[in-house]
Amino acid sequence: MEQKCKALQSAWIQMCHKDFECDGYIINSITVSDLKQAEKEEAEHRKISNPRVHLLRKHVFVVSRRIMGSDNYRGQYCGFIWGTCLCLHGLSLWMTINPSDTHDPVAQVFAGEQINMDEFFPDAGPDSNRWAQNIAKDPFAAVKYFFFIIKAVLSTLFQIDVRGNRVHSGMGMLGHISGYFA
Known part of the structure; x- marks a missing residue:
């Protein structure tokens, strides 16, 4: 199983089955009060202290990089463009x-x-x-x-x-x- 997961790491979103089940269980245990506390921390520009909410946030950002038109997708695309500009000496x-x-x-x-x-x-x-x-x-x-x-x-x-x-x-x-x- 571990070899299979390492082989799949070249793709953008790939996850081992055991990790998926574990992360799914952790994310399902998030409560409304956890989310409200994370909202308060973000409003104060502090790092989210709850590891479960932090894991959820990480998964949301990873998935949103694949959604065309999302801020993360556009940011990634702009990064590709600027990287190409550096390699090819500007537009x-x-x-x-x-x-x-x-x-x-x-x-x-x-x-x-x-x-x-x-x-x-x-x-x-x-x-x-x-x-x-x-x-x-x-x-x-x-x-x-x-x-x-x-x-x-x-x-x-x-x-x-x-x-x-x-x-x-x-x-x-x-x-x-x-x-x-x-």
Whole structure:
């Protein structure tokens, strides 16, 4: 069992069964008064004195590092970015791409609107209210559009090709990309 646990330590959240049962028992024994005391200690900027509450807090922080969008996840991601900056000697380009899905005919095609993109006329077809309704009715179409546009920009402008968890890059219009976060 111990060898199996050591083999699993390379993953972010892995725990031996015996540790899981033990920690679960300890965490289940926490009372409301324990939590109130820990709240009071945190408000006074002191270390939490109760080891059971401290263990619960540790588990919450470990799990929250895996939840995309959480403060811990973003903090970890920012750490990766700053670490890369140190290794690659700073940023040359920082870009945020935010395409507008409600006014783009490509997004409307993803939403099911029949638009001939080969013979596109901006004044033909539905009005802007209908375009906004199409995206509101089908949020998955907006997601597909977003990823399509981002992939198109990355592949054509920067020669970045993402396949699974691998990133391949070539000489793009702005040179060779040595670091990439998305």
